[in-house]
Amino acid sequence: MSKLTESAIEALAIQLLEQLGYSHIHAPDISPDGDRPERTRYDQVLLTGRLHEALQRINPGMGSAILQAALKEVERIHSPDLLTSNEAFHRLLTEGVKVSTQQDGSERGGIVWLVDFDNPGHNEFIVANQFTVIENNQAKRPDLVLFVNGLPLAVIELKNAADENASLQYAFRQLETYKRSIPSLFTYNALLVISDGLEAKAGSLSADFSRFMTWKIPDDVGANNHLPQQRIELETLINGMLNPKTLLDLVRHFVVFEKTRKEDPHSGVISIQTVKKIAAYHQYYAVNAAVASTLRAADAGAAFRAMQDPAGYGLPGVAQQLKGDKKAGVVWHTQGSGKSLSMVFYTGKIVLALDNPTVVVITDRNDLDDQLFDTFAACKQLLRQEPRQVENRQQLKELLRVTSGGVIFTTIQKFQPDEGNVYETLSDRHNIVVIADEAHRTQYGFSAKTVDDKNAQGAVTGKKVVYGFAKYLRDALPNATYLGFTGTPIEKTDVNTPAVFGHYVDIYDIAQAVEDGATVRIFYESRLAKVALSEEGRKLIQALDDELDQGELTDTQKAKAKWTQMEALIGSERRIRNIAQDIVSHFEARQEVFAGKGMIVCMSHRIAADLYTEIVKLRPQWHSDDLNRGVIKVVVTAASSDGPVMAKHHTTKQQRKILAERMKDNRDELKLVIVRDMWLTGFDAPGMHTLYIDKPMRGHNLMQAIARVNRVHGDKPGGLVVDYLGIASDLKEALAFYSDAGGKGDPALMQEVTFSTCLFFYRLIFDVDADSLSNE
Known part of the structure; x- marks a missing residue:
């Protein structure tokens, strides 16, 4: 040899x-x-x-x-x-x-x-x-x-x-x-x-x-x-x-x-940081497959000089779809594997494929819309145009009536008709492509349901039928082609997603992402607070989860008895005090071994504020009234009716951008954030290595939340999910659903590990120098 x-x-x-x-x-x-x-x-x-x-x-x-x-x-x-x-x-x-x-x-x-x-x-x-x-x-x-x-x-x-x-x-x-x-x-x-x-x-x-x-x-x-x-x-x-x-x-x-605007909080000097990024193989193959599927679904013909042939593989479902069916398929790429950037690559390529197309990028939350828009705006050279973010329904209507194309960002809620169950037609052009982020969500469906009809004072005056937003989208853009992206799989019982988008066009699951080094492993640790939940509490959580799966709860729903009961149970003074003590000791111990950042997920704004108060009692030096200083912050929006305690934690869109940049900057002293719903999907801070969960979560919502700690960052060995509410059964249920959908690899390793065990393995890793590791 x-x-x-x-x-x-x-x-x-x-x-x-x-x-x-x-x-x-x-x-x-x-x-x-x-x-x-x-x-x-x-x-x-x-x-x-x-x-x-x-x-x-x-x-x-x-x-x-x-x-x-x-x-x-x-x-x-x-x-x-x-x-x-x-x-x-x-x-x-x-x-x-x-x-x-x-x-x-x-x-x-x-x-x-x-x-x-x-x-x-x-x-x-x-x-x-x-x-x-x-x-x-x-x-x-x-x-x-x-x-x-x-x-x-x-x-x-x-x-x-x-x-x-x-x-x-x-x-x-x-x-x-x-x-x-x-x-x-x-x-x-x-x-x-x-x-x-x-x-x-x-x-x-x-x-x-x-x-x-x-x-x-x-x-x-x-x-x-x-x-x-x-x-x-x-x-x-x-x-x-x-x-x-x-x-x-x-x-x-x-x-x-990719360009990021940085402002020094002390000098006020603004700088633009640039990072060059090249598609990984899974992004390359998926985008080419999605472009080819879009051309089939839009019946755009075979002539497309700007695109190379897609990879020599395909999923039977989308391959069997009819030409011109307007369903381009669903790209399932696990969280943390660069899904948002894949959407940028796709958009950059599809604008050359169709005749001056309008690309409408849709999310179902304002913070997701902001995050995704920022990603696209940072890569505008590839798009060959400036993306536009819609502020209201009137602007949405005006932009969609323009025939000169464009890349438009909006939330799906803007397609709710003012009256009745029909949304006016905004454009009947065929060269419109709708890209939906997290396309598995129920909001994208066609199904109808009966809800209370209320007057301006909030009093119930009768009943009315409302539909999933997909119906109103089709009303507004009857000839558009629809492509979905998701970080979690489609449920077998989900008929809405295939009805709107079609079948899978590409899959990149957790097993592949971890093997490729696109994401890191996530570990699970149970640290149940001393005040355990009763069986009644567990039933309340189950009922609450069903509502959470339908979207954010309204103010009226929050006032319901079961919400009040559950919020009081989880947010008791003694329990919050115990959790605060445990988080401080746990997070400080992790920082000794591997410096990083953490996120705490609470059930309500009130609990988030109270938990912050208890933590800064233990570590007063972590607090600062200055947005640009402090080790811990609460990231929420608050209404005037929430009172003075919540008011001091209220953040505007621009303030949240500043906090987001601080969390992404590993040199910044901001290490912990407390959230309720903000930043649980789409937020990318690679240095984040610990997620503390004290909120009932299930299914897609849970899987998306735990992915906040799976990003690759330097020598980061993995992410840790700390459970204070007993979500192990919910996590196992999510894993079973994930496997049933055809995904390989566990979103989180289902083993209850003590923190001392984690420390042992971390020290084992970092006590070995790089050259020794490379010789193994």
Whole structure:
């Protein structure tokens, strides 16, 4: 058996790339002092001769002056910040170079394309090994550089798996060194790859090591998952991700530069932070499958030059749906696996697929609408337009009557008719796509129910029939195509979701997400308060859960006797005091082992406020009246009728944004938040590692809540759900439903572990250094 060496791994990678249509060049041969020089200097990273030839080939009819101007535009990209330069190049690469020149006294111009995305075979793909770059008096030589039309779009760093001193992390650190030493090469970079010949991961220019992901190839047609075929990861990544067709599709449709606005609370200085993100394999396959299903459902025809063929697999349900049925299907991707970003990628691609479409993104809660809108707004370059967030029904009607397309955000409640059971038709266009987040919820159904009809004073005057919002959506947009996204599966007894959206178009479950490192495991720990719940209390919880499943309770419902009884039972003074003492000691002990953040979920605003009071009695230094200071905060909205205690915890939309940024910033002193409903779905704070539950929850609501702690963050080993109410049976019921729906993997490991056991394993992990771990 031949010895595994770095040169052997390099040779294997080159061979695999050649089989995909790449030409191999030994980089020293084309260096400034090589046998066939194509570079005049060692700091020149573009193969300008090949780029100029490609511009002529893929831009026929463009004059030489215009092509030369485009080439100069690419060469002159330079910013003190590498990511800024990279973003500027990405825009030229995906949108074309807009140039104009003076010829014969008149201005001439056009858009020059650097790559022919529609016809991958019209481009030149090269793999160059040992490509030396000298910059700032430092010479570096990455193992492999992939050029497309002379542009260095990918860098591959290889290490020897048999070398105990080499590892994937070492390869990553090597790339970090290259970025600092020879930044010009990475100005034109689309993606980075690290491999030891067995394992292989890819990431973006700004990704840390934990965000480098493996690539997998889907099973044969008919499979409902993305499990890899039996082959080494490097071969899978090269064949699946770096083949010319997929590489160009990824570059054009699956890269975002996500921008976040940061304001220093002390100086008031505002900065914009940018993170480059590339789709993981499950996002790539799901989006392409969803776009293809949308075109089928909208009966848009087969001609779509902007989209590559979807992956070679499909789910029987959606594949059997009729052409033109307006049901694009449901994408079930487990919470924490990047569902919101998948929706961005889908929208960016579908706007090119249909004739100037209007995309309507719908949620059923204002805070979810805000969170999702912020994600889309942060990625507007890919969308090629500014998304709009609807403030009221009148604005919704005005925007939907506009035929010039757009990306519109609204809550589904805005489709409730003012009178009667018919919502007026707002547009009968066929190129409208409705995307529903958490599409499994009952609010999206067609079913009718009878409710009290009340006058302005709240007195019941009779009965009326109301329908699920799906009916009103269809009334308003009768020819729209509907696509659902969900983080939890559809129940077998749910007839509404398939009726509105159709069947599954893609599934990415917990088992796959944990295996891929897209999420971390969640552990369950029971710490029942000393005041246990009676059987009567359990029955009250069951009745209350049934109402919670239908949405947030109204003020009138809150006044019902069972709510009052349950709230008094759970929120007794003694019980809250005991829970406060336990949370403080428990959270402080966790912080000693692994610094992170926590969320406490309470049944009511009153309990949330009282719990805060008890906690700050124990730790006065945690309190601050300043929104930008303090270790603990209550995140709620309060009405004037709630009284002065709740009023001091009331937050506006803008204030909640500030608190959200503080929770996401691991350097900020804010470590604990107390919520009732806010932030239980859609909120993404990767550093959050502990969720304390003291609220009756079941089914989808429970599964979404516990996912707040499953995000990947640095060396975070897992998330912990702490139960103060005895939700174990509800969690088991949710797990059974999850398995029945076809999902694999447990949302939370159903084992009641003591905190000392958790500490033991955490210490075991962190007492071992990284090099020792890599040698296991």
